[in-house]
Amino acid sequence: MTDKRKELGKSGEDAAVAYLLNNCYIIVDRNYRCRTGEIDIIAKKGDVLYFIEVKTRKRADFKEGYSEHQRKRQRQIAEAYIALNETDSQISFMVLGITGDPSKEDVVIELVEDNY
Secondary structure, X not given: OOHHHHHHHHHHHHHHHHHHHHOOOEEEEEEEEEOOEEEEEEEEEOOEEEEEEEEEEOOOXXXXXXXXXXXXXXXXXXXXXXXXXXXXXXXXXXXXXXEEEHHHOEEEEEEEEOOX
C-alpha cells in the first residue's frame, strides 16, 4: 500500500471516529487485530456492539470495494473478539463509507448498518 493510500485510509478512519462520536457511539477499540485480520473500529451504542469497516474513496462508490470474502472475515474477527471479551451486547456489523478527501473535510459519509 502506498503512503498516500495509507494516509487517506488513516484520515478516513479519523473522520469516521469523529462522525461516530458526534452520533453518540462510544469507541471501544480501533484497528483491532487477531489472527484472522483487522477491523477498523469497534463501537458501542446502547446495548449494541458494532464492528465497523471504514472504506474511504476519493471518487468511487465505497460499496464496490467490499466483497463477500471481506464480510465473512469481519464476522470471524468479531467472533475472535467476543471469545476474548465477554459481552452481553447484541452484535451488529457496519460499513462506514467516506467519499471525498477527509483531510479537507470535504466528504460524504454513508453508514450502512446491518449490511449482512
